[in-house]
Amino acid sequence: xxxxxxxxxxxxxxxxxxxxxxxxxxxxxxxxxxxxxxxxxxxxxxxxxxxxxxxxxxxxxxxxxxxxxxxxxxxxxxxxxxxxxxxxxxxxxxxxxxxxxx
Amino acid sequence: xxxxxxxxxxxxxxxxxxxxxxxxxxxxxxxxxxxxxxxxxxxxxxxxxxxxxxxxxxxxxxxxxxxxxxxxxxxxxxxxxxxxxxxxxxxxxxxxxxxxxxxxxxxxxxxxxxxxxxxxxxxxxxxxxxxxxx
Amino acid sequence: xxxxxxxxxxxxxxxxxxxxxxxxxxxxxxxxxxxxxxxxxxxxxxxxxxxxxxxxxxxxxxxxxxxxxxxxxxxxxxxxxxxxxxxxxxxxxxxxxxxxxxxxxxxxxx
Numbered sequence: 393x394x395x396x397x398x399x400x401x402x403x404x405x406x407x408x409x410x411x412x413x414x415x416x417x418x419x420x421x422x423x424x425x426x427x428x429x430x431x432x433x434x435x436x437x438x439x440x441x442x443x444x445x446x447x448x449x450x451x452x453x454x455x456x457x458x459x460x461x462x463x464x465x466x467x468x469x470x471x472x473x474x475x476x477x478x479x480x481x482x483x484x485x486x487x488x489x490x491x492x493x494x
Numbered sequence: 495x496x497x498x499x500x501x502x503x504x505x506x507x508x509x510x511x512x513x514x515x516x517x518x519x520x521x522x523x524x525x526x527x528x529x530x531x532x533x534x535x536x537x538x539x540x541x542x543x544x545x546x547x548x549x550x551x552x553x554x555x556x557x558x559x560x561x562x563x564x565x566x567x568x569x570x571x572x573x574x575x576x577x578x579x580x581x582x583x584x585x586x587x588x589x590x591x592x593x594x595x596x597x598x599x600x601x602x603x604x605x606x607x608x609x610x611x612x613x614x615x616x617x618x619x620x621x622x623x624x625x626x627x628x
Numbered sequence: 629x630x631x632x633x634x635x636x637x638x639x640x641x642x643x644x645x646x647x648x649x650x651x652x653x654x655x656x657x658x659x660x661x662x663x664x665x666x667x668x669x670x671x672x673x674x675x676x677x678x679x680x681x682x683x684x685x686x687x688x689x690x691x692x693x694x695x696x697x698x699x700x701x702x703x704x705x706x707x708x709x710x711x712x713x714x715x716x717x718x719x720x721x722x723x724x725x726x727x728x729x730x731x732x733x734x735x736x737x738x
Binding site: 400402404426435455460476 | 521522551558559560564566594595596
């Protein structure tokens with residue numbers, strides 16, 4: 393069974409991303425949306441943790457939410473893939489289970 | 495309030511001027527706090543108080559340059575921070591640690607702010623009559 | 629509520645402000661002014677256009693104090709004062725002119 397984890401809270405403020413990464417199995421996918429996209433930034437106090445996570449899980453970030461917050465691909469950690477709304481739908485279809493870490 | 499009561503642009507109400515500090519700790523868009531805080535500051539500006547704004551924790555993300563809401567169809571309120579000066583809200587501060595922890599630099603910010611250390615922020619808070627946190 | 633402008637029906641709120649500022653066209657200001665019993669002059673348009681530019685730049689309708697100051701800076705002292713602006717817009721320069729300009733009610737006018 394493949395799982396898509398969706399995180400929409402800022403990793404600097406809430407523990408949703410921490411918990412998600414603690415329980416995410418190898419080769420599952422993590423989609424960062426809304427304030428969750430801040431976790432994808434490079435050069436932050438969380439970048440090292442994210443870099444380690446990227447070795448075992450695939451990380452996506454929702455581009456509309458990233459741009460809304462004044463960021464783009466150039467500010468992101470290597471390995472994070474941007475998706476648009478269509479890509480969001482594709483990800484939910486491609487995985488057996490979707491878990492939203494509210 | 496009517497236009498009439500706001501007409502007194504030359505004088506002021508004659509009331510006591512207090513020191514107000516608005517502490518902004520939330521990222522924009524993910525919740526309503528950032529926008530609500532900005533509205534309160536703009537409304538409060540009519541009362542001619544001594545206002546300071548502090549951007550702390552995720553609040554520093556409110557000031558990120560280049561916000562583009564075309565794809566999410568939300569209201570981009572970041573240009574309004576540039577209007578604060580015209581409302582005589584000129585004391586803008588940001589926490590150095592918060593900026594650095596988030597991979598930002600002063601160049602990323604849409605308005606000039608005074609970047610403060612933790613100790614300087616302790617002092618800033620201690621000097622206030624009223625502290626409002628959003 | 630709604631108003632009719634050039635054959636189109638545009639939604640407004642209960643105080644007559646346009647519901648969607650993208651609906652605005654010069655005819656909106658003309659119709660609103662006529663309802664209030666005015667003909668718009670060059671001087672009115674100067675303020676209306678100023679407000680639209682201000683909103684475009686700052687995403688906010690200015691409070692009257694800020695508007696007066698900003699008009700003075702842009703159009704000169706003889707226009708940047710309450711007397712001049714209230715003569716043009718007796719219902720209040722910020723409220724009435726913002727309405728004609730299709731903007732929301734200024735923040736700070738409750």
